[in-house]
Structure formats: C-alpha cells, structure tokens
Amino acid sequence: xxxxxxxxxxxxxxxxxxxxxxTWCPGCGDFSVLALYFKLIQNRGIHQEKIATVAGxxxxxxxxxxxxxxxxHFIHGRALPFATGVAMSRPDLDLFVFGGDxxxxxxxxxxxxxxxxxxxNLTYVVMDNSVYGLTKKQTSPTSPIGFKSxxxxxxxxxxxxNPLKQAIAAGATFVxxxxxxxxxxxxAMMEAAMDHNGFGFxxxxxxxTEFYNGAFDASNPRKGGEFLEVPADHDPTxxxxxxxxxxxxxxxxxxxxxxxxxxxKQDREKTINAKFLEKTKDLEAHQxxxxxxxxxx
Amino acid sequence: xxxxxxxxEVVSESPKVxxxxxxxxxxxxxxxxxIQSIGGFLAQLAGRSEQEVxxxxxxxxxxxxxxxxxxxxxxxxEVLTSGDDADVLMPFYQHSYENHIGFLKExxxxxxxxxxxxPDPELLQKYRHIGCPIAERTVEAIGGTAKDKGKNIFALxxxxxxxxxxxxxxxxxxxxxxxxxxxxxxxxxxxxxxxGYGYPLTTLEEIYAFEEPxxxxxxxxxxxxxxxxxxxxxxxxxxxxxxxPITPWSDIMELLRRELPKYDGIFVQCExxxxxxxxxxxxxxxxxxxxxxxxxxxxSLKGEAIGWAVMAEIPLIxxxxxxxxxxxxxxxxxxxxxxxxAVFGGHGxxxxxxxxxxxxxxxxxxxIEAVNLAREYSTPVIILSDQAIATRIEAFAMPKLQxxxxxxxxxxxPREDHKPYDLSAPDGITHHAPPGTYIKSGKxxxxxxxxxxxxxxxxxxxxxxxxxxxxxRSKLQALSRKLxxxxxxxPEEGNVLLIGWGSTQGSLREATEQARKAGDSISCLxxxxxxxxxxxxxxxxxxxNHVFVVENNDEGLYGYGQLCGLxxxxxxxxxxxxxxxxxxxTWRVKDVLAHVQSKLEELKS
Ligand SMILES: Cc1ncc(C[n+]2csc(CCOP(=O)(O)OP(=O)(O)O)c2C)c(N)n1
Ligand code: SF4
Ligand SMILES: [Mg+2]
Numbered sequence: 053x054x055x056x057x058x059x060x061x062x063x064x065x066x067x068x069x070x071x072x073x074x075t076w077c078p079g080c081g082d083f084s085v086l087a088l089y090f091k092l093i094q095n096r097g098i099h100q101e102k103i104a105t106v107a108g109x110x111x112x113x114x115x116x117x118x119x120x121x122x123x124x125h126f127i128h129g130r131a132l133p134f135a136t137g138v139a140m141s142r143p144d145l146d147l148f149v150f151g152g153d154x155x156x157x158x159x160x161x162x163x164x165x166x167x168x169x170x171x172x173n174l175t176y177v178v179m180d181n182s183v184y185g186l187t188k189k190q191t192s193p194t195s196p197i198g199f200k201s202x203x204x205x206x207x208x209x210x211x212x213x214n215p216l217k218q219a220i221a222a223g224a225t226f227v228x229x230x231x232x233x234x235x236x237x238x239x240a241m242m243e244a245a246m247d248h249n250g251f252g253f254x255x256x257x258x259x260x261t262e263f264y265n266g267a268f269d270a271s272n273p274r275k276g277g278e279f280l281e282v283p284a285d286h287d288p289t290x291x292x293x294x295x296x297x298x299x300x301x302x303x304x305x306x307x308x309x310x311x312x313x314x315x316x317k318q319d320r321e322k323t324i325n326a327k328f329l330e331k332t333k334d335l336e337a338h339q340x341x342x343x344x345x346x347x348x349x
Numbered sequence: 350x351x352x353x354x355x356x357x358e359v360v361s362e363s364p365k366v367x368x369x370x371x372x373x374x375x376x377x378x379x380x381x382x383x384i385q386s387i388g389g390f391l392a393q394l395a396g397r398s399e400q401e402v403x404x405x406x407x408x409x410x411x412x413x414x415x416x417x418x419x420x421x422x423x424x425x426x427e428v429l430t431s432g433d434d435a436d437v438l439m440p441f442y443q444h445s446y447e448n449h450i451g452f453l454k455e456x457x458x459x460x461x462x463x464x465x466x467x468p469d470p471e472l473l474q475k476y477r478h479i480g481c482p483i484a485e486r487t488v489e490a491i492g493g494t495a496k497d498k499g500k501n502i503f504a505l506x507x508x509x510x511x512x513x514x515x516x517x518x519x520x521x522x523x524x525x526x527x528x529x530x531x532x533x534x535x536x537x538x539x540x541x542x543x544x545g546y547g548y549p550l551t552t553l554e555e556i557y558a559f560e561e562p563x564x565x566x567x568x569x570x571x572x573x574x575x576x577x578x579x580x581x582x583x584x585x586x587x588x589x590x591x592x593x594p595i596t597p598w599s600d601i602m603e604l605l606r607r608e609l610p611k612y613d614g615i616f617v618q619c620e621x622x623x624x625x626x627x628x629x630x631x632x633x634x635x636x637x638x639x640x641x642x643x644x645x646x647x648x649s650l651k652g653e654a655i656g657w658a659v660m661a662e663i664p665l666i667x668x669x670x671x672x673x674x675x676x677x678x679x680x681x682x683x684x685x686x687x688x689x690x691a692v693f694g695g696h697g698x699x700x701x702x703x704x705x706x707x708x709x710x711x712x713x714x715x716x717i718e719a720v721n722l723a724r725e726y727s728t729p730v731i732i733l734s735d736q737a738i739a740t741r742i743e744a745f746a747m748p749k750l751q752x753x754x755x756x757x758x759x760x761x762x763p764r765e766d767h768k769p770y771d772l773s774a775p776d777g778i779t780h781h782a783p784p785g786t787y788i789k790s791g792k793x794x795x796x797x798x799x800x801x802x803x804x805x806x807x808x809x810x811x812x813x814x815x816x817x818x819x820x821x822r823s824k825l826q827a828l829s830r831k832l833x834x835x836x837x838x839x840p841e842e843g844n845v846l847l848i849g850w851g852s853t854q855g856s857l858r859e860a861t862e863q864a865r866k867a868g869d870s871i872s873c874l875x876x877x878x879x880x881x882x883x884x885x886x887x888x889x890x891x892x893x894n895h896v897f898v899v900e901n902n903d904e905g906l907y908g909y910g911q912l913c914g915l916x917x918x919x920x921x922x923x924x925x926x927x928x929x930x931x932x933x934x935t936w937r938v939k940d941v942l943a944h945v946q947s948k949l950e951e952l953k954s
Contacts, residue, residue: 059763059787068791072806101763101787106631109798116795117806122784124634125797126627127657133591133624137631137639138784140615141589145635145784163627166620321615328610338754340611341583345747347525348570349397 064100066090072117081232081258082112082179088239089119089148092246095239104145106135108160110152111186112179112258129159132167132176139172143318146246147174154184157193157213168222171250173316175242178215178253179232181260182267189263196302199264215255216298220291220310225250227294227310231257233272234279237306244308250316271303282307365555366513371424372557373432374508377449378441380409380417383501388419389742390505390522395423396571396744397518399562403855404742405431405935408681416444421742425562429855429862431741433937437511438476439504440466441483450476460507481507481548490544491537499541506545513558516546568747574709574738578668579604581716582640584750586757587666588614589639591628593621596680597739598644598670605640622647626654626667633663634796636759636783638723642668642732645678648690655729656695659821661796661805662770663781664723664730666716671735671851673933682933683737685851686902688911691731692880698818700825702726703880705733707854710745712738715877717753724757726824727780733879735901737852737935763787769794770803770817776827777820829881834889839865839872842892845945847873849899850912853936857899860941871945876912887920897948899928899941926952 069090076082093103103121107113109128116123126134135149156164156178167176183201184190190203194215198207219227226248230241238256245252257268269275282305287293294310315323332340374391376384388404395402401424409415422432434454439461440446446459446466453459453476461468463480472478487503502523509516523542527535572580579601582590588609592602606616619625625641632639643651648669658665671687673679691703702722706715712734719730766789767782782794795805800817802808837846839861849857857873864871874889876882890896900910904927909917913927928944930936 071793099787100791100793101785104784117797120791120793122782122786122793123795124631124661125795125799126630127653127798130623130627130654133619133627134631134634136617136624137589137591137628137633138635140617140628141632141637141639142635142784162620163624166624317617321610325610325613325615329613332611336751336754337583337586337612337756338750341580341750341754344580344608345570345750348393348572348576349568349747 061099063097064094066094068100069093069120070118071120074118075114076111077262079259079261080111081181081260082115084232084235084238085150085177085179085256085258086115086118088235088242091239092242095243096246098146102144102146104138104142104147106138106147106149107131108151108155109186110155110184111260112150112152112181113155115150129155130163131155132160132163132172135174136167136170136172139174140318140321143173149174149176151178152185152192153178153180153182153194153215154192157215157218161193164218165222168219168224168251168253170317171223171225171314173250173318175245175252176254177242177245178255179258180215180255181258181264182212183260183264185260185263214298216309217295219253220295220298224253224310225312225314226252226308227298228254228308229256229304229306230254231268231271231279231306232259233257233268233274234306241308248311249319250314268303271306277303279303280305282309366558367555368560369557370426370560371422371428372437372512372559373420373422373435374437374439375418375420375435375449375452376439376441376504377416377418377445380414382417382441384417384419386526387501387505387508388421390519390526391421391423391508392742392744393522393571394514394519395421396569398515398559399565399569400425400559400744401428401562402571402742402744403428403431405737406740416448418445418449423559425560429859430938431935433939437508439508441500443467460511479550481550483507486544486548487541491541499537502538502541503545506542507548507550509542510546510548510550511556513556565746569744570747571742571744572709573740573742574706574712574734575600575670575740576604577709577712578706578716578732578734578739579608581713582666582720583608583612584713584748584754585717585720586637586755587640587720588612588637589629589632590614590616591619591625591632591639591641592616592643593619593625593647595644595647597672597736598642598647598668600739601642601668601670622650623654626651626665630654630658630663630665633658633665634661634781634783636761636785637757638664638666638720640666640668642670644670644672644680645674645687646676648687648694652690652694653696655701655731656697656699657798658729659695659699659701660798660800661781662727662779662821663796664727666719666723667729667731669731669733670739671733673931679933681736683735683852683901683935684931684933685733685735685853685900686911686931687733688879688902688915691733692915698822700728700822701880702728702730702825702828703733704730704877705851705879706738707851707875707877708745709738709741709743711877713748717755720757722828726778726828728825733851735852741852759783759785761785763789766790766792767794768803769796769805770801770820772803772816772820777823778827825881829884832878832881832883834883834885835874835876837872837874837889840870841872841889843870843872844893845869845871845895845897845949846890846893847871847897847899847941847945848876848912848916849873850876850879853899853901856936856938856941859938860945863938864942864945879912880915882916882919887922890920890922890924894924895949895952896922896925897928897945898925899936899944901931901936902929903931904929
C-alpha cells in the first residue's frame with residue numbers, strides 16, 4: 053500500500069473529480085450535495101485513489117457515477133452493510149456513503165440501526181426528499197401525513213420516521229441535519245461528520261423538484277422560510293436534549309444534534325486483535341493454523 | 350463385527366479377547382447426556398491410533414433436549430460410512446432402547462443402563478443383553494447430586510473396557526479436553542472414567558481388540574466437516590467474514606470469529622443474512638475475497654446480493670450447510686435440496702460457481718479451491734456442504750499447511766489505466782482494481798449492478814447487454830474446460846454408474862464395493878464440481894447402460910432430483926435416471942442397493 057506514496061500530486065481540480073454528467077432533473081437538490089462533496093475532497097486534500105464512494109439504489113444513489121473515485125452502486129437498501137465490509141477490511145480508505153430516504157429508512161432500516169450501534173467509521177449522507185424519486189412518486193418513510201403520492205392518492209396515512217430520533221435511539225455517535233439550500237452549512241456538516249471517529253450520519257434535506265416540489269420551502273429563507281441553527285447552548289452530548297430537539301415540528305433546527313465519543317467497531321476489534329497478535333505476530337499463517345491441527349491429532 | 354470374517358480368537362485368560370477389524374457403536378440417549386462427547390473421544394482416539402473412523406449423529410432441534418444418538422464406526426481398514434447397523438448399542442433410556450434396537454445387527458450386544466431400561470424379554474434371544482446401572486454407578490463414583498453429569502464419561506470407560514481400548518491415551522484426551530478448567534473437573538471426569546473402565550461386566554464373556562491398522566507415514570487429524578471447512582477458509586487466506594447464526598452453519602462462523610483475530614482478521618456477526626452477504630461483498634471489493642454463509646432460509650435472503658456480485662464480477666465465497674427445507678424445514682437433518690437455489694437462485698442470467706465437498710477432508714481442500722476460483726474468475730462461489738458432512742467426524746491425513754496456506758492480500762500497484770470489464774479479455778476473464786489503486790489516467794472504475802459498459806458505467810445498449818451476458822457466461826465455460834473429470838470408483842465400463850454428490854460419497858462407494866462382491870456390475874462417481882460441470886462427462890456415461898443419480902432430495906415434479914435434473918438438461922440422455930429420498934437421514938448402504946435393484950426392475954418392465 054506504500055506504492056502510492058511516491059506519486060507526485062497536484063491539488064485535485066473539480067474537473068478531475070467530475071465523472072459522468074449527473075442524470076438528475078434540473079433543480080434537483082442532489083446537485084448541491086455532489087458539488088460540496090467535490091469541495092470537501094479538495095479542501096481536505098484526500099488522495100483520489102483512497103476515496104471510496106458507495107451507494108444503494110435511488111436517484112440520490114446514482115451519486116458514485118458522477119464522481120471520479122473508486123465507486124460502488126450496490127443494491128437497494130444495503131449500502132451500509134456493503135460499506136461496513138469495506139470499512140472493516142480497509143480502514144485506510146476515506147469512505148462515504150450516499151443514499152435516499154427510502155434506501156436508508158425503509159428497505160435499509162434495519163441496517164441503519166445496526167450500523168449506528170456498531171459505530172462503523174464512515175460518513176453517511178442521506179439525501180432526504182421525502183418521496184421515492186427514482187420509482188416516480190410513491191410514499192417514502194419520511195413523507196408527511198397527508199402527502200399525496202401514487203400509492204397514497206388520498207394522502208399519506210402512516211406516521212413518518214424521524215431520521216434523527218431513529219439515529220439517536222439506535223446509538224449513533226454523530227447525528228446532524230442540514231439542507232441542500234445552505235451550501236456552507238452542508239459543507240460544514242460533511243467536514244464534521246468526516247472528522248468524527250465512528251458513524252457520522254447526516255440527514256440532508258434535498259428537494260425532489262419533479263415529485264415533491266416545494267417540500268422544504270419552510271426551511272428556506274429564499275422561499276420565505278426560516279433556517280434555524282441548533283441553539284448555541286445546546287449540549288450535543290446530552291441524549292435526551294438532542295432527542296427533544298429532533299422532535300421539533302418542521303422546519304425544526306439544523307446542525308449537530310448529537311455527538312459523543314465512543315470507540316468505533318474498528319477500534320474495538322483492533323483491541324481484541326492486539327491481544328491475539330501479541331502471541332502470533334512472529335508466526336506465519338501456517339504456523340498459527342498448525343496449532344489448531346495439532347490439537348485435532 | 351460379529352459377522353466380520355476377520356474375527357479370530359486369541360488365546361488368553363478370561364475374559365477372552367477377540368480381534369476385530371472394525372466395530373460400529375451406537376450410543377442413544379438424550380441430548381443433554383453428553384453423548385456427542387463420548388463419540389468425540391472415541392473418534393479422536395481412533396485417529397491417534399491410526400485407525401479410520403467415521404461418525405454420525407442426530408441432535409434434536411430444541412435446546413430443552415430430546416432424543417439424540419451418536420454412532421461411531423472405527424476400523425483398522427478403510428471406513429467409508431458410519432455403518433448401516435451397529436455391533437453395539439448403548440441405550441440410556443427405555444425410549445432409546447426401543448427406538449434403536451432395530452439398528453443392531455443380529456447377535457449384536459446391547460449394553461444398557463439398567464437404572465432406566467427394562468429389556469424386552471422377546472429380544473433376549475436375538476441380541477446379547479448386558480445391563481449396567483450406569484446412572485447409579487456414576488453417582489456412586491463421583492458423588493454429588495448432579496445426577497446425569499459424568500454418565501457419558503462412565504459409559505466411555507465401559508466401552509473402553511469392552512474394546513480393550515488404550516485407556517492411557519483416553520485419559521490423556523480427557524485431561525486435554527478439560528485443560529484450563531478447574532482441576533476438580535478433570536479429576537471428576539477421570540474418576541467417572543475409571544469407574545466405568547473397572548466395572549465388572551460379569552456377563553461379558555469376551556472383549557474385543559482392534560487389529561493393528563496399517564502404519565501411516567503422516568499424522569492423522571480428526572474433526573468434523575464444519576471445522577474442516579472453517580480451517581480451509583483460513584488456510585485459503587480469507588481474513589474477513591460475516592454471518593448470521595443458523596444451524597448447522599453457526600459452528601463455522603463461531604470458529605472464524607474465534608480464530609480470525611490471530612491473523613489480524615475479523616468476523617462480524619450481522620443483523621441478518623442480507624447484511625452478511627453485503628459485508629462480505631464489500632470486503633471482497635475492498636480487495637480480499639471474503640466469506641459468508643448460512644443454511645437454507647439464510648441462503649434465500651442472500652440471493653439478490655449474490656446476483657450483484659455476479660453482475661459486478663466481485664469474488665465472494667458463500668457457504669451453504671444444507672439442511673431439510675423448504676422454510677425452517679428440518680434444521681438438524683440432512684438434505685441436498687439447495688442445489689437448485691445455489692445454481693439458479695438468482696434473478697436474471699446469473700452464472701456462478703457451485704462446488705460440493707464430498708468428505709470431511711474434502712471440506713478443507715474445497716474451501717481453498719473455492720477461494721482460488723473466486724479470485725481467478727471474479728465470481729461468487731457457493732460451497733454446498735450439508736448437515737451430515739458438517740457434523741460427522743472423520744480422520745484424515747494432516748494437510749501440508751506450509752504448502753497450502755496462501756497470502757491473498759490485495760495488489761494495489763498503481764496502473765496507467767484500468768478497464769474493469771474489458772470485453773476483449775481472453776475467455777471474458779477480468780479482474781477489478783481494488784480501492785486504493787492509483788489510476789494514472791484519472792478514470793476510476795465503478796462496480797455496479799446495472800448493466801454497464803467496459804468502464805462500469807451504466808449502459809442500456811442492447812448489444813452491450815448481450816456482450817456482457819456472454820462475457821459472464823463464457824468465463825465459466827472456460828472453467829468447465831479446465832476442471833478435472835471425476836474419478837470413477839470401480840471399472841470404467843459396466844451396467845450401472847451411480848452418481849452422487851456431497852455426503853453420499855461414502856455410502857455410494859461402500860454400496861458399489863458390496864454390489865461388486867455380489868457380482869453386480871456397478872461403479873460410482875462423485876460430482877464435486879456441480880456448476881459448471883467438467884467437460885467430457887458424456888464419455889464416462891458412454892461406458893454404462895444406466896446412470897443413476899442418487900440424491901437426498903425429492904424427485905420433483907418431473908421425476909428427477911436436483912442434480913439429476915441438471916444432468917438431464919445438459920446431456921438430454923434418457924439413461925440418466927434419479928434415485929431419491931427425503932427422510933432427512935443419510936443414505937444407508939443397504940438402502941442404496943435396494944433402490945438400485947428396484948430401479949433396474951422398474952426399467953426392465
Ligand atoms: C429490492 C428492490 N426493491 C425495489 C426497488 C425499486 N426501487 C428503486 S429506488 C426505490 C426507491 C428510491 O427512493 P429513495 O431511496 O428515497 O431514493 P430517491 O430516488 O428518492 O433519491 C425503489 C423502491 C429496487 N431497486 N430493489
Ligand atoms: S426525480 Fe426527484 S430526486 Fe430524482 S433526479 Fe429528479 S428531482 Fe431529483
Ligand atoms: Mg427519496
């Protein structure tokens with residue numbers, strides 16, 4: 053892995069990072085997330101070959117095609133477990149996972165919970181448009197009650213999921229909320245999530261202009277709404293306070309709701325392995341295995 | 350044993366010692382009696398004494414217990430199966446006596462626990478009955494009120510006496526087993542053993558001693574198929590695994606969880622099988638083939654992700670320890686009914702490799718082969734083991750670990766350029782560049798489940814889908830040309846060729862041997878490479894009038910078992926016929942022979 057150390061590097065330009073032209077509809081909120089991802093990589097001087105961009109299925113999940121990095125377009129809802137496999141076996145990479153609200157909280161809901169509690173070291177941005185975009189306007193797990201879709205023609209009736217509460221309850225260690233209409237804030241949240249050791253989760257409101265136009269106007273000052281940051285006196289290590297704040301009615305607040313230090317799964321596994329490696333570090337694999345076979349003689 | 354032609358008397362003081370070449374001992378009781386460990390000790394002793402050994406056991410699916418048996422066959426010569434019928438039956442309870450007496454050879458010995466078993470007076474003539482108050486004597490010997498603890502070790506002592514086994518070696522094994530536990534535990538176990546060994550079996554007129562086995566030039570190891578498979582995965586260089594518990598796969602994940610840290614590897618217990626397969630694929634994409642596994646229900650859950658690995662051409666190992674299905678089915682019984690899901694269980698055209706180990710020893714080597722095929726052909730490989738191989742114990746030659754262990758760390762050498770799905774690659778075989786690989790052209794690859802172009806970017810072109818489907822198929826066709834043909838056990842020409850796969854190999858071979866001794870023209874072979882099959886099998890079939898595919902699965906709607914159906918489809922040869930059963934038990938030799946006879950008669954009429 054040291055082979056790449058000698059590569060002479062120029063700072064990455066946006067054109068180095070842009071791959072396929074995005075297939076999103078004009079005005080789609082996902083464009084901002086992509087633009088700020090490029091910025092993040094440039095700002096942090098991440099080596100291009102070390103970036104791993106992973107996604108599931110959905111409009112938002114097409115993300116990796118638009119980035120010049122090792123990328124993965126996996127199956128619907130399973131980007132997190134895929135990324136966990138990458139994170140656990142390749143801790144040297146900078147790992148980013150992108151996806152939609154359906155991908156994250158419906159088909160992938162169970163994985164979200166477990167990835168959060170395991171505190172896998174990666175950054176996860178859910179581009180929440182409160183609708184199924186790719187499959188053309190069905191109700192999503194974050195659609196508000198009353199939202200008219202092709203599967204709820206009389207208005208959605210099921211209680212929507214609150215992604216932040218879900219994350220806090222699951223044991224996530226970094227929980228933030230942002231919106232595509234505030235690029236500066238979005239970038240700041242991505243940087244903070246990336247710097248966090250463990251599961252860095254961001255819910256990013258990302259409007260689907262095609263199927264849920266105006267969904268988030270109430271949070272956009274340019275549309276007469278209000279963008280309220282998390283109050284300055286909020287203690288992000290206080291779980292119940294964070295939970296209460298997350299429960300505010302829309303448009304609610306933006307910023308880091310919850311952040312605590314807890315060893316990531318990688319850290320914990322490393323501690324376990326270190327104990328064993330003390331005994332086996334000078335042995336070749338076949339010598340370690342021979343010890344087991346000798347016991348079976 | 351009793352009818353063994355090699356039995357000969359040895360002049361000695363009482364009791365008389367008879368030499369035997371092999372013996373089948375069946376111990377029947379409840380699952381909490383520790384029956385498995387008696388069998389385990391016997392098997393390990395046999396292995397250390399250079400004997401061949403094979404075991405068979407049943408365990409109830411519930412923890413609260415239920416009837417359980419352990420059968421062990423020890424032989425000084427070749428042992429192919431765990432034996433159809435027992436020479437000695439050791440029933441702990443009345444129900445064990447009643448349910449298993451039918452599995453005793455005529456003239457066989459019933460060594461029963463007289464504290465719990467009342468023998469059937471009508472059977473006293475047919476079998477030699479020897480009673481011993483096992484439960485009572487154990488309590489007497491080790492004291493305390495733990496009424497059933499130690500009974501198994503007492504019984505082991507009885508068997509050791511009866512077969513003139515090496516008591517010192519057994520004591521050693523017992524001490525090894527309890528190493529690290531409180532010394533009182535070892536002492537208690539040894540006390541129970543000595544009590545059993547010294548119990549005056551007054552009605553036992555003779556004891557038995559095994560013939561010296563032929564000397565071997567390598568050490569033998571003794572383990573079950575799940576262990577062999579797990580260690581094979583480690584030898585292959587796999588350092589990441591993910592799974593969700595399910596019987597009988599769990600043993601493998603527990604082994605990997607325990608062992609991988611020694612190699613700086615990790616096994617992750619996941620929230621479900623979908624997460625497990627996804628993680629394994631993620632690690633594979635990361636650059637090192639990873640393993641996941643399950644049994645029936647979990648294999649169904651993994652289907653979509655395996656299809657992704659086919660499409661994105663990412664190596665992956667999936668172990669399926671088959672059990673009775675469908676659905677929750679028969680969790681602790683054997684069946685070979687996942688062949689179809691292994692071969693065809695993906696939507697779309699999704700060719701993958703399927704291999705079935707044919708013995709405990711083969712489990713170890715199959716794991717290594719699977720990893721190498723997955724890497725070489727950039728494909729998921731499914732290892733089809735089954736409950737019978739997984740749980741039975743066999744002795745086999747110590748593998749040459751230094752030669753076999755391999756390092757499969759990813760190669761991250763920078764490249765000028767990389768085309769992950771190059772259509773001009775010979776036989777369609779390409780390899781992905783793992784993340785971390787610097788690509789000078791600045792064009793980075795995407796791994797995707799969408800149909801894609803040569804760079805991995807989505808393509809809806811009809812021609813591209815046609816070409817890429819052909820690419821994914823032709824690499825496995827290339828593999829089929831390289832695979833060795835299975836060896837024919839018996840002459841290469843004759844009347845009947847029996848084909849089996851997986852755990853039935855021993856039964857088919859023993860049936861073949863017996864039939865040939867009786868003058869019937871039967872040979873057999875084992876299919877290890879289920880999909881793709883090696884090229885050229887038709888030439889083997891040409892040597893026989895009939896090809897019977899013997900499987901532990903149902904004959905299906907069209908009259909063919911799962912491998913049989915695949916072979917009918919490939920060879921369109923009407924002489925390929927199926928022999929099937931679905932009773933959840935391994936094929937007994939006499940059942941194979943009876944089915945072959947009736948199939949031949951059926952075909953005549
Ligand atoms: C197993 C499976 N079920 C269903 C689908 C169809 N499907 C693709 S994307 C999607 C929903 C996408 O919604 P979301 O995750 O919110 O992403 P968005 O398109 O809104 O960005 C569905 C249902 C699929 N690809 N795979
Ligand atoms: S359908 Fe909606 S989410 Fe999808 S690209 Fe268009 S605007 Fe974006
Ligand atoms: Mg959505």
